[in-house]
Amino acid sequence: MRFLTGLQPSGQLHIGNYFGAIEPAVRLQEKGEGFYFIANYHAMTTMESAEALRTNTRGLAVDFLACGLDPEKSVFFAQSAVPEVNELAWILSTVCPMGLLERCHSYKEKVAKGIASNHALFAYPALMAADILLYDADAVPVGKDQKQHLEVTRDLAGKMNDTFGADLLKLPEPIINESTAVVPGLDGQKMSKSYGNTLPIFGEEKALRKLINKKVVTDATPLEAPKPTEGSIILALYKLFATGEQYNSMVAAHHAGGVGYGQFKKDLFECYWEYFRAARERRDWILAHPEYVDDVLNTGATRAREEAGKVLSRVRTAVGLGWV
Numbered sequence: 272m273r274f275l276t277g278l279q280p281s282g283q284l285h286i287g288n289y290f291g292a293i294e295p296a297v298r299l300q301e302k303g304e305g306f307y308f309i310a311n312y313h314a315m316t317t318m319e320s321a322e323a324l325r326t327n328t329r330g331l332a333v334d335f336l337a338c339g340l341d342p343e344k345s346v347f348f349a350q351s352a353v354p355e356v357n358e359l360a361w362i363l364s365t366v367c368p369m370g371l372l373e374r375c376h377s378y379k380e381k382v383a384k385g386i387a388s389n390h391a392l393f394a395y396p397a398l399m400a401a402d403i404l405l406y407d408a409d410a411v412p413v414g415k416d417q418k419q420h421l422e423v424t425r426d427l428a429g430k431m432n433d434t435f436g437a438d439l440l441k442l443p444e445p446i447i448n449e450s451t452a453v454v455p456g457l458d459g460q461k462m463s464k465s466y467g468n469t470l471p472i473f474g475e476e477k478a479l480r481k482l483i484n485k486k487v488v489t490d491a492t493p494l495e496a497p498k499p500t501e502g503s504i505i506l507a508l509y510k511l512f513a514t515g516e517q518y519n520s521m522v523a524a525h526h527a528g529g530v531g532y533g534q535f536k537k538d539l540f541e542c543y544w545e546y547f548r549a550a551r552e553r554r555d556w557i558l559a560h561p562e563y564v565d566d567v568l569n570t571g572a573t574r575a576r577e578e579a580g581k582v583l584s585r586v587r588t589a590v591g592l593g594w595v
């Protein structure tokens with residue numbers, strides 16, 4: 272079983288990224304072979320400078336490794352180390368109806384948010400399909416917002432197979448963990464860096480404590496009164512980190528009253544801080560050993576390129592590129 276996922280290096284990772292994509296990817300390393308990459312071509316659709324792209328690419332490599340990506344078990348690489356992906360994206364574009372791309376929510380949302388529309392932003396799902404199909408991936412762990420892109424990928428693979436030969440490309444399955452499919456932000460909307468409501472995985476202890484204390488939205492129920500559990504953002508976040516017992520005890524304290532939101536936020540912070548302790552320690556080690564990151568990415572690039580070469584040559588032959 273081959274699992275594959277990509278993450279855009281577009282800024283600080285948050286716990287939505289963690290539970291939607293990183294944690295499942297790390298867990299699946301035990302069940303099969305992981306192909307995990309930093310989607311830096313994708314990030315170019317919204318990045319302002321070369322420097323930002325470079326820094327974020329490296330930063331994401333560090334953070335993904337810190338979160339448990341094991342280069343002994345998985346192939347970890349930068350998307351741009353395998354330029355073959357662009358050739359496959361072009362080939363897929365030739366069987367990709369405009370309407371399929373026009374229906375993609377993610378494109379429409381980005382344009383509605385004021386991101387300047389360009390061809391790459393529009394054609395993004397074709398490149399994402401190429402990312403997946405180039406490695407014969409069986410399954411793709413992602414958050415719910417990427418589900419439609421997986422459908423596009425399967426559609427394009429199906430069209431290629433219909434046109435150029437059954438079994439040319441493997442149709443991948445999405446893996447979406449329903450319990451963490453949409454992690455709420457500090458304000459209760461979906462957590463997303465574009466809404467400014469994120470809880471980062473890594474950062475300064477004091478600043479993060481303050482962030483939870485000041486930014487997690489609560490209602491105005493007084494300290495002594497019972498508190499609503501339905502729609503509670505504190506509880507929804509706490510559930511991600513707490514044991515069942517800890518969670519039940521916070522629910523009981525909501526029902527009973529007499530405990531204020533300040534205390535619940537403190538408990539949330541402590542639990543979250545503890546949850547990422549090992550990852551933070553590992554990250555400190557990685558930051559002190561930059562050559563480790565270079566080694567991992569170079570080895571990953573070689574492996575990924577080998578695999579990509581096989582699939583691309585199969586596709587080139589099937590579509591009639593080449594002259595023998």
Ligand code: ADP
Nearest residue numbers: 287288291292413414415452453454462463464
């Ligand atoms: P953002 O919305 O902050 O820009 P991205 O679109 O870069 O995040 O998402 C990167 C990965 O993290 C994707 O697989 C996406 O599905 C997942 N993800 C992002 N936000 C959430 C969330 N709030 N809940 C669950 N998964 C998420």
Ligand code: TRP
Nearest residue numbers: 276277278279310313399402411
């Ligand atoms: N589009 C994904 C995102 O914005 C990132 C991504 C690019 C990806 N290529 C992929 C995810 C291939 C899974 C598989 O988060």
